Amino acid sequence: DADVTQTPRNRITKTGKRIMLECSQTKGHDRMYWYRQDPGLGLRLIYYSFDVKDINKGEISDGYSVSRQAQAKFSLSLESAIPNQTALYFCATSDWTGPPLGGETQYFGPGTRLLVL
């Protein structure tokens, strides 16, 4: 979705390096998410944020940190990259359907392919 952009699209780094993946959105959504995708494992939630002062850990937050610089920007950092962090990373935003369904529709960026050597 062109409304959610991720930079870089591809990145190769070495073990121990600190890297940052950036996400920007023009959808005006307050909610933003970071996922990683590994073959055969689907998507797993790393962190999510519902506004600039709200940061929450997801299922697999260890080894990652995030920063919500503004409503439209949400960055993911790997403080000291390791090879098992090699994966495809997706940023997403969502709007809120609300009761009675209480669901969220997420809009995903194109992904960042990260290789840690």
Place this chain on the structure above:
Amino acid sequence: LAKTTQPISMDSYEGQEVNITCSHNNIATNDYITWYQQFPSQGPRFIIQGYKTKVTNEVASLFIPADRKSSTLSLPRVSLSDTAVYYCLVGRLYSGSARQLTFGSGTQLTVLP
């Protein structure tokens, strides 16, 4: 923790109806179910969402039985362009901003001519 299970792959022919089922045995009362489609080198794209019974939109239907322990995505009259990976997501809402979003491992649908 909501756990979801989907078939790894399915094949179909153009023009047929395809049904993909996701199991979520420990779904909680207020959990909602969403299906996404993903093409290679792209992010997932929303298809349909539901809570119970049946939901239909312009591209798919979602069937959820009364016990909600499974859900079935139905794609009518598939075409070659429907070849993609389909993910089931169970979303759990806690108080405040707490969330648990559990994706299935995905079903690779291949549509054959």
